[in-house]
């Protein structure tokens with residue numbers, strides 16, 4: 001299987017850790033953040049909004065990673081680290097295990113303004129960094145990195161499902177109704193509305209063993225979302241013997257997919 005290459009190339013920071021983003025790149029960031037802030041209002045969870053306020057992200061330009069690091073260092077001790085557009089799994093887990101959140105330092109083109117498969121700096125910073133100021137979310141992500149770094153490739157595929165249904169696509173039950181904490185939803189205008197308002201997807205309380213056994217596709221709106229009762233539940237999950245659950249999931253096997261298989265286009269390299 002030939003590995004698909006990214007069309008994007010990450011920008012290199014200079015010796016002071018600064019990236020000289022172009023006016024067009026800054027303008028794409030501005031348009032993305034302006035639109036998404038309106039859409040997530042009243043839909044992102046309070047913990048996300050509190051972290052967003054702490055980060056004080058600029059709207060007229062792409063933030064420098066050093067600005068984010070000051071806030072993360074003083075809240076949970078995390079850092080963001082610039083990486084190429086695609087990195088090996090080993091490196092991804094090694095960074096998380098070291099409390100470094102990898103951020104590919106490129107921003108999507110206007111042609112992919114609404115959706116792109118590869119996580120760009122908007123997804124990583126706007127989608128994930130606010131919650132990295134939250135101790136439960138930060139601890140869970142750290143624990144996931146440590147387990148993933150030590151895991152085999154097959155075990156990592158299972159672990160990735162737990163990450164997918166929490167860090168990327170998790171929902172939160174609150175007294176005010178359902179809210180979003182997953183960064184994959186928060187950085188997507190279409191899925192922010194779909195995840196909370198559509199009658200189509202299932203929304204069920206998170207049981208880690210179920211999440212480990214639930215197949216997903218990255219290129220469709222999710223047919224199922226798992227909900228937490230509070231962000232602090234991520235502390236409880238971190239304390240579980242997650243690898244024992246991975247082995248149990250391997251024994252029991254995957255659930256039937258709730259989506260149709262991906263059709264490979266003839267011009268697609270796989």
Ligand SMILES: [Fe+2]
Pocket residue numbers: 119123124127128168183184
């Ligand atoms: Fe992500």
